[in-house]
Amino acid sequence: MNKRTKKTILWTVSIIIAGILGYGTYYVSSIYSGLEGLQKKGESSPFKELAQVDAKAPEPPKWEGTEPVNILLMGVDARGFEEGEIPRSDSILVASIDPVQKKMNLFSILRDTYTDIPGHSKNRINTAITHGPNTAMKAVGDLLGIPIQYYVYTDFQGFMKLVDAVGGVEFYVEKDMKYSSKADKNEYDIDLKQGMQHLDGNKALQYARFRYDKMGDFTRTERQRELIKAVAKKMQSTTSIMKLPDILNSVSPYIDTNMDVNDMWKLANVGYQSKMKGSEQVPPMKLLVEANIGGAAVLTVRNPDTLKQYIQDILNPPVTETDADGSKDSTGEPTDKSSDSSSSSQRN
Template identity: 70%
Template sequence: MTKKTKRTIWWVLAILILAAISYPVYYFTSIYNGLEGLQKEGDVSPFNQLQQVEAAAPEPPKWEGTELVSILIMGVDGRGVSDGEVPRSDSMMVATLDPVQKSIHLFSILRDTYVEIPDHQSDRINSAITHGPNTAMKAVSNLLGIPVQYYVYTDFQGFIKLVDSIGGVDFYVEKNMKYSSKADKHEYDIDLKEGQQHLDGDMALQYVRFRHDALSDFTRTGRQRDFLKAVADKMKSTTSIMKLPSILEQVSPFVDTNLDISDMWKLANIGYQSKMSGSEQIPPMNMLGEETIGGASVITVKNLEKLQQYVQDIVNPPVVEVETVTDKEQVGSITD
């Protein structure tokens, strides 16, 4: 082997070693920068017009990292709103993570649920976000009876970008779905066919928005929970993990949260190790009423204490004591 050949080999090895070292640095730096960009402040915050109101609102409870943690996920439809105006939430979900049991539970809240908005008059719960995320978290916490420490806020475009950035989702559409709206200039028309198919971001938005059937928002919230679980499963795949810097770059402009990077890392680690234990509608069918208040049709909670106990039994299921039979008792039962 000549000196020139040896020198070439050493150069190739050096480049490979440098690449092996540089890529993880680039990868984690990109993730860090992407996560940092999710938390908006100042003029870039969607709540910049509410900063004085938010400053007066109570801060959410601090999560210590070992107890149950709840995240309010809000999707909004920003079409037709004025600059700086916060639209009502189109969908509201709460993801609860148990770091000890490694379980996740998903609650979807019917947006017409009539509740007391802290420091404001009673209204549909989807109006709470218009007073700021802290008010929305407090309203949801008062409804469910569990602390809500964090929020994630996005709009239609953020949802589309998320689904597209993970390469879409294979999903079964349970029936034909069709809806057309001239008022929206047909921008968000819905036209899906029944069957197993690959949903890109636009098709996925059509699926989770559809509510033009007999049970309207009741079935829509169920579809939203099912699809979110499918997205979570896709996100946990090796391919999506490797694409995380790109995913964050694409969704970051459309997302706001109060999660700091440290908590994001901890929650991501817990979420990756956890399994989805179930999902529920709030309020459940047997605990809701339908009324007209102030000329508007709303959903009411028949008994708030029972609803909160229902939630507690799900996130902190009671321990069932199993009676142990002693050897002596076993012998006695055999000889009887």
């Protein structure tokens, strides 16, 4: 090989390396910028009108990175609301992640659950966000008996943009779903057919919103959990990771959170390594009591302490006899006793 050929190869390799480094720098900077845009401050915050009211609620606890972390996910229907107005939560979920055991649990909270709203007496849990995110986190944390460190807030548009940005999801729709509303000028009509199919953002929203059957909100929350799991799994794929800058750019205008970029980096790393262990409705049916308070139909909790223990039993399953020798946990999965001993219980 002559010197000219060697020089040509060297220059070619150098250009390729420079291109890779350049793209890597662009990719990282784009992700950082996209993550930074998710947290809205000052006049950009959707809760700017509630700043003084929400300031009276306790600040959420700080996550140090090794203890379990709980994230309140709130979806609202903002149709017909003016800028600065905060609608009640249409969907309320809590993602609980244990970074030591690398497991995740998803809870969906029935929006008509009647509970204490700190500083605002008792009401449905879906009203908590109308007083600000700190109030909502405290209300949900008190109900479940666990600390809520973070929140993520979005509306219909944000959810559709996210699903479209990851390329949609393959999902089984368990039955025909149809609903029409002239009040919305038919913009959010629901028309889905039973079967395995590709759901884009619009169809995914239809599936998540449908509650026009005998069990109403009970089955709707179950569908929402399954759909969220499918979207989360899609986001963990290599393709979605490569598209992350574009995904963030698409959803950023519709999302608000109290996480800073460092929090998001840590959570992304923990979430990517964690496996979904289960998803549950809260409160469970056995603890629900239907009631009429002030002329409104609500769901009360039969025993608040029993509900908190129910959550603890899911997050920290009781040790069984087969677990005593370190072979399996209560779910039948192999367990690492060193991890169990270092995992902290989730209590306020």
